Amino acid sequence: MSHNHFAERIIELKNEDLELRDQLIKRGELGEGYHKEMEQLHSRNAKKLNDIMDIIGYPGIDKVGKEASEAAWLIIQHAIGQPELMRKCVRLLKDAVDEQKADPKNLAYLSDRIAVFEGKPQLYGTQFDWNENGEMVPNFIDNITKVNERRKSVGLNTLEEQTAIIREQVKRENQSPPEDFSKRKNELEIWKKKVGWIK
Known part of the structure; x- marks a missing residue:
């Protein structure tokens, strides 16, 4: 089942993330600690994505398409202030990878990121x-x-x-x-x- 509306929203959230990152690079503010503006955006995006997942489950390729599925992974990967959400998502992502509905590379990145923070x-x-x-x-x-x-x-x-x-x-x-x-x-x-x- 396709969820075009959710797919578009997820891609918008990813674009907001990347736009802010570009701004911080241009201002020379990326790299020294976790930038407050970025932390707030990551937290907001994580909450919005979690709300979407409460409705459709994990946004795998079968539900939202490849671009939005990749975008969802990026939002999860950046939700570093939300350990429980990331741990929940790595379990859901593993299931999606097992069912060939998500990219195994994304699971490798997310698993590693959680391990490093732990x-x-x-x-x-x-x-x-x-x-x-x-x-x-x-x-x-x-x-x-x-x-x-x-x-x-x-x-x-x-x-x-x-x-x-x-x-x-x-x-x-x-x-x-x-x-x-x-x-x-x-x-x-x-x-x-x-x-x-x-x-």
Whole structure:
């Protein structure tokens, strides 16, 4: 069953997200912590998407089409202040992937993002952050020798290729490493506790 109205709304929410990101890049405000404006937009979009999911279930390709399904995943991926919603969505997304109604790459990204916020190792190496040397690197991976095999199994490029892409992207967007790595790490841990990722 097609839900065109919901598909259009989901795509609009994604576009609002990307427009704000572009504005923050242009203003040189992306990269130093979680920008307040972005946090508020992500939270609003997550709530609106959750309301849609209460009506139609997970917005898989069969319900809203490929573009809106991808847009829904992006909104979920950015709902980092809503741990319970992200955990609920990763279960729904797994079912959709099992039924071939969603992209397995999206499940890899969402699973990794949740693992990183919970302080666990990621499986696919999709999540990156600055290290203490000011380099953009993958967050901790459970098994570095198996990561490329896993990435290939869901249609991702190699970790080495992705690292080069991510580093080029942050350069293009004029993102720079935190001035005080320890302070940023500490602030992130406080934030994760505050929103409920860790106890």
